[in-house]
Amino acid sequence: MNNYYAHSLPANSKLTQKSVNRCFNGEQHYYSHQSTTTKTPMTFSVYLPDEALAGRRCPAIMYLSGLTCNADNVTHKAHFQQRCSELGIIFIAPDSSPRSDTDIDVPNDERYFVGQGASYYIDATCAPWAENFNMQSYIADELYDLLRAELAISSIGIMGHSMGGHGALLLGFKFPSKFVSVSALSPVCAASESAWGQAAYTEYFGDDKALWQQSDAAHTIETVGRQYLNILVDQGAADQFLADGQLQTPKLQQACKKAQQPLTLRYQAGHDHSYYFIQTVINDHIEHHWRMAQLS
């Protein structure tokens, strides 16, 4: 491993460093740790610009990934590292759910939109999911506190893609005191009204529709009202999942209007749901979070 800068974790660190690669003027790190919230090992990636490696506090972005993805997809394919290096931003990519490994057997489902890789970043209430599928508490409490304790972070914004865009909107509006900025790429805007989300919430919450609504991004924004100066959302206009009704983007517009929450919603002509779309717009999102961090 090439520790170009002398970044060191606290002596009592809860993190195990898995890899280090220099990338632009900074380093791409991977860590794992034993989560008390999911009761599993959890792996995440962190890009640290040289300023952070030298110990200076930097703004951070928590990026929540979409269905099936782990930390690798966005870290390999989204190309956030260049702009984060240029602006001095820490970029954190957690896994999208707890997962089985050699030591632990986590519940799963054969549908790609339920179970491992499909946590929806909520705390499940029904068996067998409630034991491990507590990603809301994992992201907003355990990982949040761990990162603030162990890395040189000045503030945290939250963003995500697809199911992770739902997660970013949901957690951003449930915990506005924790996050200084929110943005989303192709988000599932109303999980309780999409076929993907309905299948997952039936498993995680059973028939309690009040719980479904509390974990619906558009409903949450409507309920809690304006929290941010502005939120930025990009959506591919040629995204098949938009056409299929999984994303329900107009519901987000309606909710922000009712909540008087300023929203910049951009439809990108010709773009689909892929990482080719993500890399096309991610610099604008990094800059959005950077500007909001300057104001915070």
Add this chain to the structure above:
Amino acid sequence: MNNYYAHSLPANSKLTQKSVNRCFNGEQHYYSHQSTTTKTPMTFSVYLPDEALAGRRCPAIMYLSGLTCNADNVTHKAHFQQRCSELGIIFIAPDSSPRSDTDIDVPNDERYFVGQGASYYIDATCAPWAENFNMQSYIADELYDLLRAELAISSIGIMGHSMGGHGALLLGFKFPSKFVSVSALSPVCAASESAWGQAAYTEYFGDDKALWQQSDAAHTIETVGRQYLNILVDQGAADQFLADGQLQTPKLQQACKKAQQPLTLRYQAGHDHSYYFIQTVINDHIEHHWRMAQLS
């Protein structure tokens, strides 16, 4: 598939389009075709900026990948699309060798540096390799001619990484009338003097050391002399393969000096051999090829 622009192949096209994704102001395409040179199906990716999609001729870069890689690695991880979109450059990423599929059985070796994924971009002379492992002729003749016939290309530069860096230097100096510019990332500079290359050339050429030398990049540059205004090479200073003697970078410096071939060789502090390194420097290489294309 989202054909945002009306890019159309010739009516008698030899190419089968596999996928199209919009990315920045252009499209990432994948194609396959039946190669008469390798006697296998071959798959490659092409990034086409909007100018090319609209039919205007653009400069192209042929990118040769390193050991084990196919077209996906660089297309997903190197992030060339943004700068190619901005400058109006076509980026072509072939596979690194012929491969077995359901219809054809291609020779292979259990060592990752010999056989499939390890063609060295040469024409093998020994059985069983000589039947399919003719990547020099595939790249410099068959694919070269096919691309010029079917895409809106004004000129072609050649670059590559590791074993593909060797390929770019080798083919660039063997066929200087075909390529207008050459650059390399962490190239294998003297394949006949690296353990990887010696293992491969023993298989592909047997004991004929004259053939080894004719397929050694440094030796070829020394033999043919200056061909380009300048060539650009980036090398990670913390690259384990450099320390292990696989890359032989000083041999390239010596060869260029003897050939009076101007060389910009940059060692990048802290950087390793990975795609994190590639994405860090690739924009400089795209700009190098763009400048050379303007002069050509």
